[in-house]
Amino acid sequence: MSLVIRNARPYGEEPVDLLVEDGVITEIGAGLAGPEGAEVLDGAGQVLLPGFVDLHTHLREPGGEESETIATGSAAAALGGYTAVFAMPNTDPVADSEVVVEHVRRRGEEVGLVDVHPVGAVTVGLEGQKMAELGTMANSRAQVRMFSDDGRCVHDPVIMRRALEYASALDVVIAQHAEDHRLTVGAQAHEGVVASRLGLTGWPATAEETIVARDCALAREAGAALHICHVSSARTIDVLRLAKEQGVRVTAEVTPHHLLLTDARLTSYDPVNKVNPPLRTAADTEAMRTALAEGLIDVVATDHAPHAAQYKDTEWAAARPGMLGLQTALSVVVHTMVEPGLLDWRGVARVMSERPAEIGNLPDHGRPIAVGEPANLTLVDPDGVWTVRGENLASKASNTPYEGMRLPATVTATILRGRITARNGEVA
Amino acid sequence: MKHLLSVTDLDAAEATALLDTADRLKQALLGREVRKLPTLRGRTVITMFYEDSTRTRVSFEIAGKWMSADTINVSARGSSVSKGESLRDTSLTLSSMGADCVVVRHPASGAAHRIAAWTDRDRAVTGIHTSIVNAGDGTHEHPTQALLDAATLRERLGGIAGRRVGIVGDVLHSRVARSNVFLLATLGAEVVLIAPPTLLPVGVEEWPCRVSAELDAELPALDAVMMLRVQAERMHGAFFPSSREYAIRYGLSPERAALLPDHAIVMHPGPMIRGMEIAPSVADAPSSAILGQVRNGVHVRMAVLYHLLAGASS
Numbered sequence: 047m048s049l050v051i052r053n054a055r056p057y058g059e060e061p062v063d064l065l066v067e068d069g070v071i072t073e074i075g076a077g078l079a080g081p082e083g084a085e086v087l088d089g090a091g092q093v094l095l096p097g098f099v100d101l102h103t104h105l106r107e108p109g110g111e112e113s114e115t116i117a118t119g120s121a122a123a124a125l126g127g128y129t130a131v132f133a134m135p136n137t138d139p140v141a142d143s144e145v146v147v148e149h150v151r152r153r154g155e156e157v158g159l160v161d162v163h164p165v166g167a168v169t170v171g172l173e174g175q176k177m178a179e180l181g182t183m184a185n186s187r188a189q190v191r192m193f194s195d196d197g198r199c200v201h202d203p204v205i206m207r208r209a210l211e212y213a214s215a216l217d218v219v220i221a222q223h224a225e226d227h228r229l230t231v232g233a234q235a236h237e238g239v240v241a242s243r244l245g246l247t248g249w250p251a252t253a254e255e256t257i258v259a260r261d262c263a264l265a266r267e268a269g270a271a272l273h274i275c276h277v278s279s280a281r282t283i284d285v286l287r288l289a290k291e292q293g294v295r296v297t298a299e300v301t302p303h304h305l306l307l308t309d310a311r312l313t314s315y316d317p318v319n320k321v322n323p324p325l326r327t328a329a330d331t332e333a334m335r336t337a338l339a340e341g342l343i344d345v346v347a348t349d350h351a352p353h354a355a356q357y358k359d360t361e362w363a364a365a366r367p368g369m370l371g372l373q374t375a376l377s378v379v380v381h382t383m384v385e386p387g388l389l390d391w392r393g394v395a396r397v398m399s400e401r402p403a404e405i406g407n408l409p410d411h412g413r414p415i416a417v418g419e420p421a422n423l424t425l426v427d428p429d430g431v432w433t434v435r436g437e438n439l440a441s442k443a444s445n446t447p448y449e450g451m452r453l454p455a456t457v458t459a460t461i462l463r464g465r466i467t468a469r470n471g472e473v474a
Numbered sequence: 475m476k477h478l479l480s481v482t483d484l485d486a487a488e489a490t491a492l493l494d495t496a497d498r499l500k501q502a503l504l505g506r507e508v509r510k511l512p513t514l515r516g517r518t519v520i521t522m523f524y525e526d527s528t529r530t531r532v533s534f535e536i537a538g539k540w541m542s543a544d545t546i547n548v549s550a551r552g553s554s555v556s557k558g559e560s561l562r563d564t565s566l567t568l569s570s571m572g573a574d575c576v577v578v579r580h581p582a583s584g585a586a587h588r589i590a591a592w593t594d595r596d597r598a599v600t601g602i603h604t605s606i607v608n609a610g611d612g613t614h615e616h617p618t619q620a621l622l623d624a625a626t627l628r629e630r631l632g633g634i635a636g637r638r639v640g641i642v643g644d645v646l647h648s649r650v651a652r653s654n655v656f657l658l659a660t661l662g663a664e665v666v667l668i669a670p671p672t673l674l675p676v677g678v679e680e681w682p683c684r685v686s687a688e689l690d691a692e693l694p695a696l697d698a699v700m701m702l703r704v705q706a707e708r709m710h711g712a713f714f715p716s717s718r719e720y721a722i723r724y725g726l727s728p729e730r731a732a733l734l735p736d737h738a739i740v741m742h743p744g745p746m747i748r749g750m751e752i753a754p755s756v757a758d759a760p761s762s763a764i765l766g767q768v769r770n771g772v773h774v775r776m777a778v779l780y781h782l783l784a785g786a787s788s
Contacts, residue, residue, distance in 0.1 A: 234583075239677030245583035245614030245649060248676055315584030316591075361561050363582035363612070 050080035054089025058391035069463035097129025097422035099402035102347035109138025114352035120159040121440035124468040127424035142167035144186035151188040191407040194221035210270035229253035251279035262289035278323040280333035299347035302378035317365030352443035377453035430456030481657040495777035514543035537775035583612030620653035635662030643702035693733035
């Protein structure tokens, strides 16, 4: 199976032709003919990037199929330019055993649109009490490389310490949802001027900072790899800076919505804006952008969290937190980072593909666009403009906060091991 | 006026017009043997209460009945709500039955906003217009309480602009405080919030009011003091050490009430916890406007229903 990509600009640089054979880039140059019958992709005017890797996705299957399935979520991922996603374990049953993680991995392979890497739970049932069988999951067919109780914080410092120590021997990373839940009892929105006026119980930024500080100290002692999910507060950046300077093996992600959206949107009480951690202030989004540009925040991860309408079209307090992200991530990154000059296309490749693949320990993703490398690629039209419509997104749910927004950049093709998985807005 | 969801829906002229209507209705009913005006005959007002309430629900019901509206009360218990029906479905059901106005109290902040959005969306299809009145949503707002408080201040002090009103106690969890701060500021009053820092919302410094922790220092310069109820469940949240200390530091004792100027009035939205935030003798003293607030509540709610349903704007 051969594929020729013509006139595409790797990382937005000079146009070249690429020949892909059997899932590997075999030739890069000008005027490549390619073998008889090879599929041809016209990449004129388009930017070629390594396929995106999302460290934080909720595919909802098993148990939450009314909101998303591995099939619909994989389609959204492919259309968003992703070639690998990490599926969070807060399913029903929880992905805390090799049985569930292998099921998720196998379903991902059957669908075949994106590499689905299950994230294992740190604790049994996400209860925070008893460590799950990390080693068994790591060595299972699912090859779990990331563990998290996402949605909940591993709150008990002893459990977190032991998990980090134990994980250090398995060469896996613990991803923490940093939220001291004693400080966020009943929390509905960022603790600040807007939430106070609206009478929404506040989620103080300190609940994030204190857990990040504690876990950086624990990770340093354990010599373990720690990943901080969805950083949302400007002051968390200060904690990360100090920890990184001290050589702690800590990495961090920011979501597209924490790069763009603020709590000013909450005045309508429309729960499409409800998410955990909450949308914060303009100063916070500004700090997120700067930190991402500087590398203090390593990656963009979507926290793609589909919820069926009955869980979202309610009063604010009853609504589930979370928003769609896979198909809008690139556009939001272009809008918030590329257009203002904070990142170039090399930078986009770094934060959306290369660093996530390193953190998630995926040897075949986030690779250079070079001969001999696996052909996991995304082709982007940097001049494309589109209007987001939730009902047109591939996810089963339509809870996008970007409804009606005109956003820059479109994914024109996604290529997984040489096979086109999405093309011009259609799953292939 | 389409809905009444927040006091910020009202500018000074609109709020004053409502208070004027309330005054006129009060005068119209004064001394009448049959307290019934034909104003809203044939109109249907449904109260939908998801929280226990005596005064607000009854006040709206009387307001409707005195203007000849058909008033129907729905409570969360003993209705389809207890069978798990969503707020959206319940409110669209009531709206579809032809309610001209739904008065809603709900424990979730913003519930009335959501209901208004759903019924407005539905209106585009059915043409049925339902006005939504927020009768208290979580810790957000209670607009008719603030309006009846304004009516009481105007009645007892001869005006609102330039008067200094102290609001004392659990501002953090109080929808009454939020509605009062913003309405009174709109009407030109000077508002002082008096509470321990634990019971003040984050960002309160951006509200149109001043903040103080010292009740005794503020009392001599107040024209009115509004005591907020301290809910027992707050005791478990470490907001203050004990009810004893709260009563000592923030309770309106007779000694403390004596610090107020002679013309000043004492207010409370109710229900009161006598002996906690207010001493019984203070609540029952001539300076107390508490029952006057209740009386004005009926007239203010008549005015709100009148403006919403009879289309009066002034």
